[in-house]
Amino acid sequence: MNLKQLVTGKKGDKQFLLGNEAAVRGAIEAGVSIAATYPGTPSSEIGDVLSYLAKDAGIYFEFSTNEKVAMEVAATAAASGLRSFTFMKHVGMNVASDSFMSTAYTGVRGGMVVLIADDPSAFSSQNEQDSRHYARLANLPILEPSNCQELKDMMVYGFDLSEQFGLPVIIRTTTRVSHMRGIVELGSIKEQNRKGHFDKDPSSFVPVPAFSLSMHERLCDKIKEINKISEKYRLNYISSSKDNFKIGAISSSSAFNYIYDIVNQDNLDINILKLGFSYPFPESKVYEFLKDLDTVFIVEEVDPIIEKEVLAVIGKYNLAITVFGKLDETFPLVHEFNPDIIKKGLNKILKYTEINEKNSYSQNFNDLIESIPNRSPVLCPGCPHRGMFYGVKRAMAKLKLKEDDVIFASDIGCYTLGLNPPYKAADYLLSMGSSIGDGCGFSKATDQKVVSFIGDSTFFHSGISPLVNAVHNKHNFVVTVLDNRITAMTGGQPNPGMSFDGMGNPAPEISIEKIVKATGCNFVKTINPMDLNETIEIYKEAFEHDGVAVIISKHPCVLIKGLEKKSTVEFNENNCKKCYVCLNRLSCPAISYKNNKVTIDKDACNGCNLCVKTCKFGAITEGNKEA
Amino acid sequence: MSKNSYNIYISGVGGQGIIKTSVIIGEAAMNEGLNVCMSEIHGMSQREGSVSTELRIGDFNSSIIPNNSADALLSFEPIETLRGIKKANKDTKIVFNTHPIHPSSGNSLEMNYPPVELIISNLKENFNYVYPIEGNDLANKVGNILSLNMVLLGAIVADDNFPLSKESIVSSMKNNLNSKFHELNLKAIELGFDAVKL
Numbered sequence A: 001m002n003l004k005q006l007v008t009g010k011k012g013d014k015q016f017l018l019g020n021e022a023a024v025r026g027a028i029e030a031g032v033s034i035a036a037t038y039p040g041t042p043s044s045e046i047g048d049v050l051s052y053l054a055k056d057a058g059i060y061f062e063f064s065t066n067e068k069v070a071m072e073v074a075a076t077a078a079a080s081g082l083r084s085f086t087f088m089k090h091v092g093m094n095v096a097s098d099s100f101m102s103t104a105y106t107g108v109r110g111g112m113v114v115l116i117a118d119d120p121s122a123f124s125s126q127n128e129q130d131s132r133h134y135a136r137l138a139n140l141p142i143l144e145p146s147n148c149q150e151l152k153d154m155m156v157y158g159f160d161l162s163e164q165f166g167l168p169v170i171i172r173t174t175t176r177v178s179h180m181r182g183i184v185e186l187g188s189i190k191e192q193n194r195k196g197h198f199d200k201d202p203s204s205f206v207p208v209p210a211f212s213l214s215m216h217e218r219l220c221d222k223i224k225e226i227n228k229i230s231e232k233y234r235l236n237y238i239s240s241s242k243d244n245f246k247i248g249a250i251s252s253s254s255a256f257n258y259i260y261d262i263v264n265q266d267n268l269d270i271n272i273l274k275l276g277f278s279y280p281f282p283e284s285k286v287y288e289f290l291k292d293l294d295t296v297f298i299v300e301e302v303d304p305i306i307e308k309e310v311l312a313v314i315g316k317y318n319l320a321i322t323v324f325g326k327l328d329e330t331f332p333l334v335h336e337f338n339p340d341i342i343k344k345g346l347n348k349i350l351k352y353t354e355i356n357e358k359n360s361y362s363q364n365f366n367d368l369i370e371s372i373p374n375r376s377p378v379l380c381p382g383c384p385h386r387g388m389f390y391g392v393k394r395a396m397a398k399l400k401l402k403e404d405d406v407i408f409a410s411d412i413g414c415y416t417l418g419l420n421p422p423y424k425a426a427d428y429l430l431s432m433g434s435s436i437g438d439g440c441g442f443s444k445a446t447d448q449k450v451v452s453f454i455g456d457s458t459f460f461h462s463g464i465s466p467l468v469n470a471v472h473n474k475h476n477f478v479v480t481v482l483d484n485r486i487t488a489m490t491g492g493q494p495n496p497g498m499s500f501d502g503m504g505n506p507a508p509e510i511s512i513e514k515i516v517k518a519t520g521c522n523f524v525k526t527i528n529p530m531d532l533n534e535t536i537e538i539y540k541e542a543f544e545h546d547g548v549a550v551i552i553s554k555h556p557c558v559l560i561k562g563l564e565k566k567s568t569v570e571f572n573e574n575n576c577k578k579c580y581v582c583l584n585r586l587s588c589p590a591i592s593y594k595n596n597k598v599t600i601d602k603d604a605c606n607g608c609n610l611c612v613k614t615c616k617f618g619a620i621t622e623g624n625k626e627a
Numbered sequence B: 001m002s003k004n005s006y007n008i009y010i011s012g013v014g015g016q017g018i019i020k021t022s023v024i025i026g027e028a029a030m031n032e033g034l035n036v037c038m039s040e041i042h043g044m045s046q047r048e049g050s051v052s053t054e055l056r057i058g059d060f061n062s063s064i065i066p067n068n069s070a071d072a073l074l075s076f077e078p079i080e081t082l083r084g085i086k087k088a089n090k091d092t093k094i095v096f097n098t099h100p101i102h103p104s105s106g107n108s109l110e111m112n113y114p115p116v117e118l119i120i121s122n123l124k125e126n127f128n129y130v131y132p133i134e135g136n137d138l139a140n141k142v143g144n145i146l147s148l149n150m151v152l153l154g155a156i157v158a159d160d161n162f163p164l165s166k167e168s169i170v171s172s173m174k175n176n177l178n179s180k181f182h183e184l185n186l187k188a189i190e191l192g193f194d195a196v197k198l
């Protein structure tokens, strides 16, 4: 399908959509005027698709410098009467949360939806955080779609609900919803006011102590009203209900799909209550569901949130029901669910089937399966980060610094892959932008040298204020800004260092070097990491510098579209002395060891020439420029 | 699995066109009026990581195929077939490309990729329907290695139990891929189809 059909599709059309694409269609149907994000998987494709479609859809879209800014852009647009949409991965919500918490007090005028994409099993994240807690923390409504159609529909519903009560609405997905594809029947596109105006009202929009208590009171009143709606919401429904069944299950989000399929396929005598609108908690609906049961399973991913709500209902109404969920370890607290995990959990209690966990393969086959090599992600051939890591390690060797003498405070981006051998250049990591603050602490607490690594996008996201801290508080360490001219890890989104914005329009390019110099830092050098000698020399100087030394390692990522592929290197086997320095110290995926010799894969090589400079024996030479 | 359903687990390495292939099947199913859902794990597909999708045609809510329940495994790379093997049972159709892509690792010297013949013989010993395909050779025969995914798509369509017609797969392919390559891709689909059917 051509993505433009997300805009041109008519009511009643059916499309096979990725969850993230369905969210975009939902935003279009709801008449969103302003959308802002900072990229993060599993929500990244929402931004990528909007970036491509925004003009066609009449939406203003931006990649903000971080999630907090995106939240503020959306909040003020909604305060001005427009419909606004912000979306982020779960940990992005932590960054946005300070402003988000206030939006609950200030409220909105146009509809505002905040989509948070959780990542159970941490496929592409640092944790498995359960963002449903944010609904309770802020006291705001939350919708939990289980599939692409529901996601699209809940977007539209979420905007209506938000506007009706003047509060932001959270939509929470998981990786399995954001990255699910399914059939979506489109609805009609609503025309909305596209020109906002902000009517001043400080008592509503300025949460100073004099106003904030009444704002809080107003919020509590609204939530009480919204609770009446969540009790009746269409997507809080009982599926497969029989009066004589004594066992029930309550579920939401992706977890619902597994329990639903199992109950249907195995013909189990279990009634299921699905919660699509899970906060404010529909207590009466849950009570009605529970009251004639004697056993209930709570099937939810990550934290036992519904489970505790259900225990409270059971306590309040003095019901005699046994609850099986995460608290009693019927289901695991860690890892996303899947059909097999749910079946095993049910079966622990119900013992309705034989579950044979052993396969019946031959021993040889089991051994073979055990032996297959991992395919862990690696830095691409020609990646600029490789040159920088190699240079740092060589500089350390020249200064006789041992591994233990240097702490590598890493950050989040492709360069986190420096964790792996041979570089082993990630010793500590907290969150995006943490590397510089971490450097401050380490350099004061220890006598070890510290090198922080931070990408360009991450630097703009949250690296600037810790850098100010480092210089002002006279810390002593090396900061490397890896300026690969893109936000690579999440698929290549632009950032403020680029000369175009999220809608493809020309934009002022922000100079990292000028920002660093403005702090007053007196060691600021920009290097080309593919120039090995320069890289080694500058790192030697930086290690010996007293104070904060900032090195900007500037070279484009090889995956940037439109970059010319450079000519590949030549390998001259006769000169190879089999020292394997290229294999073992560079770790370029284009160089491998096959049939007892070094082999360079010409299809994979990107011609960065780093290996040419690494080989002392002239076995690798630059390719023919003309070729 | 029930009669009116078909579950395919598709796996391979980033850049092989796995997601496109899956979307083509999914859209074809939708166009034939069947219910379909799909799950994709991108991993770090750009960085040569493993990629897999799970496609479920039929009356399912969940897009994850339970273990031992796939009707077909379609794999673009030999060891990726093994990585997904727990989805298969004895009667699962296992269609896979025999051309290996060696994973790169920090210590390239220590890497041991099992011999492809060993993978084939072991699969045949443990499963009833195993179809190794020389996918890269066939794609090169068509004239473009990028048509590898269409060769494998053709191969899976040849399964007797595959619920969709070749025609609807072809029209879905046309709806999803650049018209410049339609003829090439048609040829690739036919070659893959014959490789399993003949």
Ligand SMILES: Cc1ncc(C[n+]2csc(CCOP(=O)(O)OP(=O)(O)O)c2C)c(N)n1
Residues within 6 Å of the ligand: A038, A039, A040, A041, A089, A091, A092, A093, A095, A125, A412, A413, A414, A415, A432, A454, A455, A456, A457, A458, A459, A482, A484, A486, A487, A488, A489, A490
């Ligand atoms: C708070 C937060 N937002 C977003 C992400 C997702 N994320 C991970 S890496 C990354 C991009 C890093 O880009 P950059 O710093 O330029 O490094 P590169 O990948 O280009 O090397 C993003 C957006 C995250 N992990 N945490």
Ligand code: SF4
Residues within 6 Å of the ligand: A378, A379, A380, A382, A383, A384, A385, A414, A484, A488, A489, A557, A558, A559, B046, B047
């Ligand atoms: S995507 Fe770019 S930055 Fe990331 S590993 Fe590849 S070349 Fe390096």
Ligand code: SF4
Residues within 6 Å of the ligand: A381, A382, A568, A569, A586, A588, A589, A590, A591, A600, A604, A605, A606, A607, A608, A609, A610, A611, A612
């Ligand atoms: S020039 Fe050498 S190091 Fe660079 S991509 Fe090619 S093989 Fe890898």
